[in-house]
Amino acid sequence: MTTVETKPAQNRATVRREAKIAIVGSGFAGLGMAVQLRQRGETDFVVLERADEVGGTWRDNTYPGAACDVQSNLYSFSFAPNPDWPRSYSEQPEIQAYLENTAARYGVYEHTVFGADVTAARWDDDAHQWIVLTTAGEFRAQVLISAAGALADPTYPDIEGLRSFEGELMHSARWDDAVDLDGKRVGVIGTGASAIQVVPAIQPQVESIAVYQRTAPWIVPRSDRPVKRSAQFLYRHLPLFQKAVRGLLYVFRELLVVGMTKRRRLLEPVQKVARAHLQRQVRDPKLRAALTPNFTIGCKRILISNDYYPAVAAPNAELVTSGIAEVRPHSVVTTDGVERPTDVLVLATGFHVTDLPIAEKIRGRDGRTLAQVWEDGMVTNRSTTVAGFPNMFLLVGPNVGVGHTSMVYMIESQVAYVDQALQVIDGEGLAALETTPEAQQAYRELIADKSKGTVWLAGGCASWYLDKHGHNSTLWPDFTFRFRKMLSAFDRENYVGVPAGRELEVAA
Numbered sequence: 001m002t003t004v005e006t007k008p009a010q011n012r013a014t015v016r017r018e019a020k021i022a023i024v025g026s027g028f029a030g031l032g033m034a035v036q037l038r039q040r041g042e043t044d045f046v047v048l049e050r051a052d053e054v055g056g057t058w059r060d061n062t063y064p065g066a067a068c069d070v071q072s073n074l075y076s077f078s079f080a081p082n083p084d085w086p087r088s089y090s091e092q093p094e095i096q097a098y099l100e101n102t103a104a105r106y107g108v109y110e111h112t113v114f115g116a117d118v119t120a121a122r123w124d125d126d127a128h129q130w131i132v133l134t135t136a137g138e139f140r141a142q143v144l145i146s147a148a149g150a151l152a153d154p155t156y157p158d159i160e161g162l163r164s165f166e167g168e169l170m171h172s173a174r175w176d177d178a179v180d181l182d183g184k185r186v187g188v189i190g191t192g193a194s195a196i197q198v199v200p201a202i203q204p205q206v207e208s209i210a211v212y213q214r215t216a217p218w219i220v221p222r223s224d225r226p227v228k229r230s231a232q233f234l235y236r237h238l239p240l241f242q243k244a245v246r247g248l249l250y251v252f253r254e255l256l257v258v259g260m261t262k263r264r265r266l267l268e269p270v271q272k273v274a275r276a277h278l279q280r281q282v283r284d285p286k287l288r289a290a291l292t293p294n295f296t297i298g299c300k301r302i303l304i305s306n307d308y309y310p311a312v313a314a315p316n317a318e319l320v321t322s323g324i325a326e327v328r329p330h331s332v333v334t335t336d337g338v339e340r341p342t343d344v345l346v347l348a349t350g351f352h353v354t355d356l357p358i359a360e361k362i363r364g365r366d367g368r369t370l371a372q373v374w375e376d377g378m379v380t381n382r383s384t385t386v387a388g389f390p391n392m393f394l395l396v397g398p399n400v401g402v403g404h405t406s407m408v409y410m411i412e413s414q415v416a417y418v419d420q421a422l423q424v425i426d427g428e429g430l431a432a433l434e435t436t437p438e439a440q441q442a443y444r445e446l447i448a449d450k451s452k453g454t455v456w457l458a459g460g461c462a463s464w465y466l467d468k469h470g471h472n473s474t475l476w477p478d479f480t481f482r483f484r485k486m487l488s489a490f491d492r493e494n495y496v497g498v499p500a501g502r503e504l505e506v507a508a
């Protein structure tokens with residue numbers, strides 16, 4: 001049996017190249033899954049991570065100002081509360097440290113192979129195994145769990161001349177600390193969640209900053225503050241207190257769902273708060289008008305910031321609303337003919353969300369990739385399994401996204417579901433377990449039904465929540481507790497199991 005060494009010296013170990021379970025990715029989802037397996041006593045698994053550290057989103061997004069926009073007490077694992085969060089909304093370094101700490105504490109490092117970029121995964125129907133090709137060699141596993149992230153691969157805009165730019169060019173999710181911004185003329189393309197964090201963080205340092213805006217986002221105040229020592233003391237000594245705070249935050253954030261999915265008029269007070277925030281922070285009526293969104297709040301992700309508007313209104317900043325016509329070696333030219341000399345260009349242009357790169361790499365029973373199967377839209381059973389892809393599970397797959405509350409809640413719901421499925425495979429001695437097309441169709445209808453009338457479809461915006469057909473294939477369109485409830489008991493009736501030594505008989 002061949003083996004491969006895991007990396008960090010403190011947990012050096014050897015991982016078998018043939019394991020029962022292969023997990024792709026070590027962000028919140030991959031880590032959560034690995035910890036669940038360890039806690040159940042399952043150690044026959046490997047985590048394949050293309051980078052050289054765990055953390056996913058929080059390892060990769062190191063741009064100045066990067067922080068979570070859901071309070072840390074909620075945006076953390078339920079099994080690993082952290083009494084030491086320094087602020088209510090922690091910054092990237094603290095979240096990354098928390099994830100590394102969790103990986104070390106729960107023994108995940110010794111299962112993780114870094115530098116293992118999964119380039120292809122193919123189901124071998126004879127051996128009932130996944131053959132996983134990576135840049136660190138081949139792995140085989142009975143079960144493949146993809147935790148490759150929905151916001152893991154940056155998108156680069158298709159702008160004429162972008163490649164000819166001779167200044168410093170970087171995506172916000174691939175920040176280069178070596179780039180000196182002092183006294184530079186900077187352009188930031190995009191005004192989404194990352195842009196509104198990075199713009200105020202760098203604006204005081206640069207000579208000038210041009211923010212290229214296609215659509216203005218709705219922004220509400222951010223109630224961020226340092227966590228008092230007394231609160232940290234209570235969290236440390238009374239874990240139930242921290243749990244109660246977490247519960248309250250959860251309930252408060254869930255209430256937003258009512259407005260987004262059922263009673264859009266309930267979003268009006270939120271929109272009023274956002275409008276008042278803009279009015280308070282931006283005096284210039286022309287700039288204010290340019291910063292006012294033209295869609296209902298909630299249609300796109302609601303952003304939180306206290307310093308974005310002041311940064312854009314600063315004397316060295318300019319909000320550019322004309323489209324970008326082309327990028328030249330040392331400037332950006334807009335459709336109104338204005339050319340702005342630029343030393344550094346920051347692309348805060350988001351991620352491949354509805355066209356997940358991992359979907360192009362995983363091939364099912366009939367040799368087609370997930371991307372090919374999903375040509376007409378991403379379909380799954382309960383956001384987690386796909387007909388034709390035996391023993392494969394997707395964490396943070398289609399319709400798991402939540403714009404208003406913590407993704408970790410959704411991840412933990414899915415992890416518990418997948419773990420039940422794994423126990424069914426073991427308990428029934430199955431070689432393979434595969435969901436049915438009927439279950440998938442029923443789930444598709446459920447999502448379509450729940451999405452009807454939601455602000456994401458009816459709010460008058462074009463958001464990355466919707467796929468190229470205009471379908472909601474990213475967000476869970478209901479209360480998150482209903483998602484958890486749906487996944488709390490494994491729906492064995494929606495699966496076909498193949499006893500070891502037999503062929504799978506499933507309708508195509």
Ligand SMILES: Cc1cc2nc3c(=O)[nH]c(=O)nc-3n(C[C@H](O)[C@H](O)[C@H](O)COP(=O)(O)OP(=O)(O)OC[C@H]3O[C@@H](n4cnc5c(N)ncnc54)[C@H](O)[C@@H]3O)c2cc1C
Nearest residue numbers: 025027028029050056057068069070118148149152406407
């Ligand atoms: C800047 C930013 C801020 C955010 N803030 C919040 C927030 O406040 N609250 C919230 O709920 N959510 C937030 N999110 C969403 C966030 O992505 C999720 O909360 C969560 O971190 C996702 O975890 P994940 O494990 O699913 O994916 P990721 O964290 O993206 O991890 C995926 C991992 O898979 C690896 N990988 C991908 N492809 C391969 C491959 N082919 N082979 C091997 N490894 C691979 C990646 O390297 C990565 O380590 C934010 C996202 C961003 C980008």
